[in-house]
Amino acid sequence: MPASQPAEKMGKMKKLRRTLSEMFSFPFFSSFCCLLPPQICVTKMSTRSCQGTDSVIKPLDTIPEDKKVRVQRTQSGFDPFEKPASQPTSPKFGKADSYEKLEKLGEGSYATVYKGKSKVNGKLVALKVIRLQEEEGTPFTAIREASLLKGLKHANIVLLHDIIHTKETLTLVFEYVHTDLCQYMDKHPGGLHPDNVKLFLFQLLRGLSYIHQRYILHRDLKPQNLLISDTGELKLADFGLARAKSVPSHTYSNEVVTLWYRPPDVLLGSTDYSTCLDMWGVGCIFIEMIQGVAAFPGMKDIQDQLERIFLVLGTPSEDTWPGVNSLPHFKPDRFTVYSAKKLRQAWNKLGYVDHAEELASRFLQCFPKNRLSAQAALNHEYFSNLPPRLWELQDMSSIFTVPNVKLQTESGDSIQVCSRKNSHGKASCGSKH
Template identity: 50%
Template sequence: MTSRYERQEKIGEGTYGVVYKARDTSTAATVALKRIRLDSEEEGVPCTAIREISLLKELRHENIVKLLDVCHSEHRLTIVFEYLDLDLKKYLDRENGNLDAATIQHFMRDLLRGVAFCHQRSVLHRDLKPQNLLISREKELKLGDFGLGRSFAIPVRKFTNEVVTLWYRPPDVLLGSMQYGPPVDVWSVGCIFSEMATGTPLFAGKNDADQLMRIFRFLGTPNNRVWPSMNQYPNSNNMLSQPEFLQNFEPEWSHVLGSVPGYEKLGRAGVDLLEKLLRYEPSERITAADALNHPYFSLQF
C-alpha cells in the first residue's frame, strides 16, 4: 500500500506523472515514487499493464534502476524505484560539461550494458536522454524512467514535455516511422555519447523539421544508398520535398575530430563508434551488444 511510503519532496515531473522522494517506513530506505495519473473516464488500470510492469521487476541488472514495488488504485498507479539523487544531465552541468575521456568511456560502457540487457529481453526504453540516466554515488550509470506510457497500455494524460526528447529522436521516427525497435534506442545512445564529449546536445532542434535539418547538416544529406528506406515513411514525401531539405550538405565525419571540440577525447575509435551508432538506416546501426565489443572500449585513458 502507498501508506507504507512517506512522501518527502517532489523531485521531478514528467510526461506521465510526478516523481517524489520518499521514505519506505518498513525499511527506512529512501526511494523514488513515480505517480502516474490515469484518465478518469477509463476504468482503472488494464490487467495487461499490471502484468507488464511486474515483468520490469524481473529486469535486474546493475545498470538499470531497480523497480521495487507497484501500487495501484482506480485513479492512480504508483511505481516505487530505488532512489538516486543525480542524473547525467545534472552531472554534466556540475562538471560544466567537461568530462574526462576515462569517465566518458566508463559511462558509455554502463549505458550500453543496460541497453543491451534490455534489448536481449525484448524491452525497449524509447526515451533515452541524460535526464533519464541516473548516476550512483559509486559513479555507476543506470537506466531509469522507462517509457511506461508508451510501452504499456496505460490510459494516461499526455503533457507537453516532449521537446527535450525530440533531441534524441532518430530520423526515421521524425519521418513518422511507427516501427519501434532497438535501433531507436541506439540512435539516442549515439546522441548521448556525443553530448558527454562536448557538454552540449548534438541535435538541439526546435521542432521535427529543424531537428531533421540539424541531422542532415551534421551527417550529410542522405540518399538511397546510405538510407534505403528514407522514402518509405509516412511523412517522407511531405517533409523531404520541402526546399530546405533539397540542399546538399557534405558529411562532417571526414574532419570531425578537428572540427568538433571535445571529440578529441573519443579518439578515432570513439568517433568510429559514434558513426556506427548514428547511421540513417535503422538496420545498419550497430547493436548495443556489438558496440560493447568495439575497439573504443579497449582504449586506455
C-alpha cells in the same frame, strides 16, 4: 440509453480495478505489456524537458531541478527491499502505510512523484503515485512501466522495489537515486573526463544490451533518464514509453524520444523500428558527454532538427538510405543537399580520444539497419583498455566492484554530484553553445 451510461461507466471501473488486482498477483505480470493493444500501450505525455526543447512525448515524472534533493544512498547491487528468504510473504511490503512521504518532487497529468522513506528499513525511496480515474486508459502507461520493470533485475536499470494498489491509486516504489546525467554534465560543462565518459557509456550499453536481449525498447533515451548514483553508477530509468517488441510490428507511434535524441527515421514518420531506435540516442548522448554540448540541438521544429542532422551526416538519398523516399515526411525538395562530413569536423573532441570518432559514427547512421547494436558496441575497440573482468560480471553486479574501476575527478572538482542552478533557480543541460 442515457440512463444506462452511469451503469456502463461503473461496470468499466469495476473491470479495470479487477484487472489491476489480478495483474499484480499473477506470476506472468512482467509479460502483461505484450498483451495490451497498441492503442493502449502508446500514451502521449507532455512536460518541460531539461534542455528547454519542446517534445511531443516526455516522461511524466520529470522532476523540476530546483526540487531535487541530493542524498547519499547505497549501491544498487544490494537491494535492501528484497524480502528475506525466511519471510517471503512479509505483510509490510505492498502496504501504503509502509512508506512515509517526505516531500513532493514533481507532478504530471496523471502521476505525482514524492521523495519518501520506507518504514520497514528507513531507506529513501521515490514514490510514483498514479491516480486511477474513471477513463479506462488512464493508468496503462504506468502499468506498462511496472510490468516491464518488475521483470528487469540489473545493476544499470533502476530498481522497482514495490507496487501498492489501492482503490484510488497505483503507487510504484523505486530506489532513490540523487541525480542524473543531465545534472552531472551541467555541473561539469565543457565535456566530461574521457575516462568517465567511457565508464558511463559502458554502463549505458550494458543496461541496453540487457533489455534489448529481452525484446524491450526504451524509446526515450536522454540524459535526464539516465540516473547517476553517488558512486558513479548509471541506471536506465523512466520506462513509461518502453515497449516489449515480441513480434515484428508496424503499429508503433513515431512520436517518441525527446526531439534532440530522436533518430531521422522517426523524425521522417517511420513507425517500423526496433532496437536501432535506442542506439541513435546512445550516439547523441556519447557525443554530448565528450563535447559538452548536445549533438543536434534543434531549436525550431522537426524540419530544423533534420537539417542539423543532414548538415553533418549528409542529406540521404535512395543510394545511401534504401527506402527513404517512401517515408511519410521525406520530401527531397524540402531539404538542402549536404555532403557527409567527418564527425570530428563537427565535434573536435572526438579526435582526442582513441576510437571515439569511429564508435560514434557507428551509432549515428541515418539508415537504421546500419547502426551498431548495444552488444556489439560493448566489444568495440574503444573499450579495449578496460579491465577484462567487466565483461564477466553478473547482471546485478556493479562495474565498480571490479578493482581499480572508479570515476576520475572532473576538471579539478569533487566528483560528488550536485546540480548547479542558473539565474532562474533551475538546472540546464545540453543547451550550451
